[in-house]
Amino acid sequence: MSKVGLIIKREYLSRVRKRAFIFMTILGPLLFAGLVAAAVFAVSVDSVEHKILIVDDQGIITRYDERIGQYLPTCPDCFPERDGYVYRFSDKALSDSTFINSDYTLMATVLEGVYDHKKAELYYKKVPSSSASNVIEGDLESALERAKVSKSNLDFDTYRTLKVNIQLSKYDIEKGEENAEGKAAVGLIFAVITFFFLFLFGAYVMRGVIEEKTNRIVEVIISSVKPFQLMIGKIIGVGLVAITQVLIWVVFSIIIFSIAGLLFENGAFSSAEAMAEIAEQQGGTANLDFESFLAQNKLTKILLDINWLQLLSMFVLYFVGGYILYSSLFAAIGSVVDSDTDSQQLMMPIMLPLFFAYIVAIMSVDNPEGTAAQIFSIVPFTSPTVMMVRISVGNVPIWELLLSVVLLITTCFFMVWLAAKIYRTGILMYGKRPTYRELWKWLFYKT
Amino acid sequence: MNALEAISIDKRYANHVALHDVNITVPEKSIFGLLGPNGAGKTSLIRIINRITGPDNGEIKFFGDALNPEHVNQIGYLPEERGLYKKMKVGEQALYLAQLKGMSKFDAKVKLNEWFERLEIGDWWNKKVEELSKGMAQKIQFVTTVLHEPRLLILDEPFSGFDPINTAIVRKEILRLRDQGSTIVLSTHNMGSVEEICDSIALINKSRVVLDGSVDEVRRRFNENEFLIRYEGSAVSLANSLWTNFELISNSRDEDEGDNEAIIKLRDERTLNDLLNTLTPNVQILEARPHIASMNDIFIQAVEQSKHTS
Structure with missing residues (x-):
């Protein structure tokens, strides 16, 4: 094994074997899932029981069943049984006073010419939550869809296979804006993950460097390997720890949410709704209003609308690029200080662009096509987060993407070179912390 | 043959000259004392020999060849300020450091067991370094420095932190290594040990060599x-x-x-x-x-x- 390989191995194993790592890796997703479950539970406890009257005077989605003397939906599956939602059907709207005195909480009317103007009306006594109106909207939509398909000479299965494509183009044209925001929010999740890991694991690299320096083992090691090998070995080793943690979290999350999904399907919520709640949770941390697009089918549409192959491959690229960029700077800082507490002041020049990248990414969700998002998705220090938002929305011109990636890679090389210059001098310097002027001089020292 | 020759080495840092026209010659299979007050430039010279830094001027010859990166595997270095990874186990850490010096894991294990047995520290293998006393850690460091059987061994204050018994043990091991063919550069302030074990010396003061030669000759010549x-x-x-x-x-x-x-x-x-x-x-x-x-x-x-x- 090469010497860098040995260093990577040590850095990696010494971290993943730590109890804290194992603890966080296992507990992280569990804690997260617990929070989501608690939120879902809270919502389900709080939610109002809705009794909804669907009025369909055209007989588009209902038929009169003579045996029981009631109107029933032509597509019972479109109005599935859910906790908190009871549907009744009628061909006549209730008068206002009857509605008020009835035990119905909501009344939805399918208007004439619904396929043209695509409108239905919802009457309420108390303002329904957006998730309630979204559920009703979704149910009506699928019932109307089903009715329309059955009148055509398509069978529904064929339609379903076609449906995705049809709706993709439909949403791009008509509701482009709304979807863009939703997709941008998905991108923001990746941006936040990137920010979080750059910050956390960059600091790990820095602490590792400080540990070696204060331990004084560094001099022994650089009598065996070049300082650059030690630095890059540490950066790669810690980076692999980050990737391991992300992977384990992803696998764990999938398992946990699959289990949760099964539980919810048998219980109060469908898994799709649970998903919606999860998205709400994640969005909530970023202070975004997800309400408007959280209906299960809208979320699905958003998720289907994203170019996942591009997003994920770019995520890996920007994640790795951003990590190398920032962690090499963290390594350089670790090398010039004697202890953790000394590092605070020197960390400012790194923390500023990192936090700036985070904030711009959040703001880009509102306007992913804006000039700010455009510029900062190309600037290397902010691109790893901001570009995630833009890519998830799509429509990033190929030249911008290329320029951004090339700039990021070039800057990575430059930063590693710069950090190595500071590092190799810094690790052997004890006592007085160097000034920026001295750091500048170090760049030009001969080895 | 000379194990090490430093030929008119100059090294300057931003604010001061660390080494000025330094020439030293270390004969093969001998113990060479590198002496001098604190801040004289000894560590700078040692770091140049270890290729941690390079000289501004001058040349280092290692067994007759110009010093090159391949040579670091044939050098063992025990710095004055030394330490180990606190959280790592003794055996694991020794293996790691040996592998960084180019040893195979298997060879390193065999040699380590030999050393641990001879120094009677075999039961430390699975201890973490933070559980060891300072003297114990020093002993481990000494072993990791010599484990790969370097042709040139550079020991900076090897006796500091040892009690008299362990000092004697380490001295015995240094002499044994010399007898087995290693060349040893010893930097120390302990003049007693210089008289006892060094064959020749160089005294550096204020970045210059002010005195050098075999110990006997220097002592005779000086007075x-x-x-x-x-x-x-x-x-x-x-x-x-x-x-x-x-x-x-x-x-x-x-x-x-x-x-x-x-x-x-x-x-x-x-x-x-x-x-x-x-x-x-x-x-x-x-x-x-x-x-x-x-x-x-x-x-x-x-x-x-x-x-x-x-």
């Missing part, structure tokens, strides 16, 4: 023409009998024996015979021999002298 005279009689009559060509450096009286010891320096090509002729009428001479200075005295005097010349 050339100084003689120790043990005599019976009064110190006053001894002093009165000396002419200007003889300088009385010191005189001390041993109360138990009732005799005196004087150290006298000869000038202007005077010989011991001249001195004895001068003294015999006045005092009873019991013993006369060349005065060989201790390394401690030499160190202090050499540093003092170079202070005046520079």
Whole structure:
């Protein structure tokens, strides 16, 4: 094994074997899932029981069943049984006073010419939550869809296979804006993950460097390997720890949410709704209003609308690029200080662009096509987060993407070179912390 | 053959000169003492030999070849300020450091077991370094430094932190390594150990070599023409009998024996015979021999002298 390989191995194993790592890796997703479950539970406890009257005077989605003397939906599956939602059907709207005195909480009317103007009306006594109106909207939509398909000479299965494509183009044209925001929010999740890991694991690299320096083992090691090998070995080793943690979290999350999904399907919520709640949770941390697009089918549409192959491959690229960029700077800082507490002041020049990248990414969700998002998705220090938002929305011109990636890679090389210059001098310097002027001089020292 | 030659090495840092025209020669299979006060430039020279830094000028030859990156695997270095990973287990850490010096894991394990057995520290293998005392950790560091059987061993203050028993053990191991063919560069302030185990030395002060050669030669040369005279009689009559060509450096009286010891320096090509002729009428001479200075005295005097010349 090469010497860098040995260093990577040590850095990696010494971290993943730590109890804290194992603890966080296992507990992280569990804690997260617990929070989501608690939120879902809270919502389900709080939610109002809705009794909804669907009025369909055209007989588009209902038929009169003579045996029981009631109107029933032509597509019972479109109005599935859910906790908190009871549907009744009628061909006549209730008068206002009857509605008020009835035990119905909501009344939805399918208007004439619904396929043209695509409108239905919802009457309420108390303002329904957006998730309630979204559920009703979704149910009506699928019932109307089903009715329309059955009148055509398509069978529904064929339609379903076609449906995705049809709706993709439909949403791009008509509701482009709304979807863009939703997709941008998905991108923001990746941006936040990137920010979080750059910050956390960059600091790990820095602490590792400080540990070696204060331990004084560094001099022994650089009598065996070049300082650059030690630095890059540490950066790669810690980076692999980050990737391991992300992977384990992803696998764990999938398992946990699959289990949760099964539980919810048998219980109060469908898994799709649970998903919606999860998205709400994640969005909530970023202070975004997800309400408007959280209906299960809208979320699905958003998720289907994203170019996942591009997003994920770019995520890996920007994640790795951003990590190398920032962690090499963290390594350089670790090398010039004697202890953790000394590092605070020197960390400012790194923390500023990192936090700036985070904030711009959040703001880009509102306007992913804006000039700010455009510029900062190309600037290397902010691109790893901001570009995630833009890519998830799509429509990033190929030249911008290329320029951004090339700039990021070039800057990575430059930063590693710069950090190595500071590092190799810094690790052997004890006592007085160097000034920026001295750091500048170090760049030009001969080895 | 010389294990190491430093040829007119210059090294300057931003604010000061660390090494100026430094030349040293370390013969193969010997123990070489690199001496000098703190801040003289010893560590700078050691780091250049280890290729941690490079010289601004000059050249290092390693067994006759220009020093190159391949050579670091043949060097073992124990820095003065040393440490280990606190959270790592002893055995694991020793294996890691040995592999960084190019040993295979298997070889490293075999050698480590040998060393651990000889030093009777086998049961430390699975201990974390933070559980060890300072002396124990020092012992581990010594082992990791020599494990890969380097041709050149650079030990910076190897005895610091050891109790007398362990100092003796380490000294014995250093001599054993020399006898097995290693060349050892020893940097220390412990002049007693220099006299005991070093074959030759170089004394660096203020970035320059101010004294070098074999220990015996240096000691003899340093107090050339100084003689120790043990005599019976009064110190006053001894002093009165000396002419200007003889300088009385010191005189001390041993109360138990009732005799005196004087150290006298000869000038202007005077010989011991001249001195004895001068003294015999006045005092009873019991013993006369060349005065060989201790390394401690030499160190202090050499540093003092170079202070005046520079």
